[in-house]
Amino acid sequence: MTYREVLDNKSIAVSTSESPDMPGLGLQAEHLRDAMTEIARHTLALGAKLVYGGDLRTDGFSNLLFELAARYRRDTINPRKLGVTNYLAWPVHIRQEPEQLDQASADLEGVAELRLLDINGKDLDLKERHNLKTHQPTEPEWALGLSSMRHKMLAETDARIILGGRVDKFMGDMPGIAEEALHSLQAKQPLYVMGGFGGCARDVAEEIGVLEPNSVREWPGRDKFNSFKGKKLNNGLSAEENRVLASTPHVDQAIVLILRGLTKANLGSQGGMTA
Structure with missing residues (x-):
């Protein structure tokens, strides 16, 4: 079975988000953006839709995906097919004026x-949204709104890729990448852990036993991963392949493994689609 037959x-x-370990690994923000670009380029070309939960900052990852989606649209044989869905959680969009959201939606049409x-x-x-008052969300709004968005994404996606990730200065009850990975594990959704950029993704790989423990930093919710130690990631990869994926600094190697796993994983029959 070809990649396109599986991913279409x-x-x-x-x-993803910036990792605190990147400077120590000799990596910069551009390297993480390059990794996202390569992931998007390969998956979009094979007919998949990318789903992201981010804000609309000019230099954010959402805008990077929008640029790649526009390029994909020019190259695809089906120009009406949208390659990216971006979720705006309640605490993210309620801070913005409705007119700004109208403009963003219009700019992204097609x-x-x-x-x-x-x-x-x-x-x-x-x-x-025009009938709701713009305001700065409270901490409880952040926690509930972000968690609700992550459950929504789980229910409407077939697999998840995580890389990098901050473990401090986050909004919500635990680091975002950690919560999203935890939801995938709980629902047995195929999970691909790219740990070469360090950060939360690397910590998750260590906590679930894919890699040997190498860090001692604590963050809220880390202990919730203990019950998944030694269990399968349902991602079509062997234990050794997952170890390589979680440790390699080479994006090309990681993408080969992710595509291999997606081909072998039983997408859509478990995880969010049945949660």
Whole structure:
């Protein structure tokens, strides 16, 4: 079975943010953006949809994916197919004026899908958003809104890739990448841990036994991964392949492994689609 036959019309969630370990690994922010670019380029070319939960910062990963989606649209034989869905959690969009969201949605028409969610993770129409007061969300709003978005993403994706990830200065109850990885593990959704950039993804790999423990830093929720130590990631890769994926600094090698795993994993029959 070819990669395209497996990935066509599948939804792949990607979780990333800057890693505190990157300077020590000789890596810069550009390296993480390059990795995201390569992941997106390969998966989009094979017919998959990328799903991301981010804000609309000019220099953020969402905008990077939008640029790649626009390029994909020019090259695809089906220009009406949208390659990227970006979820805006309640605490993210409620800080912005509705007119800004209108403009962003208009700018992305035909390129990517922008989905606003209410605090419980239900879809919120832009017209409805105009009836809500813009405000700075409280800490409880951040925690519930982000967690609800992550459950929504789990229910509507077939696999997840994580890389990098901060473990401090995060909003919510635990680091975002950790919570998203935990949801995937709990639902037996195929999970691909790229640990070469360090950060939260590397910590998760160590905590679930893919890599030998090498760090002692603590962050909220880390102990919740203990119960998954030694268990399968349902991602089509062997234990050794997962070890390489979680440790290699070479993006090309990681992508080969991810594509191999996606081909072998039983996408759509477990994880979020049945959660």
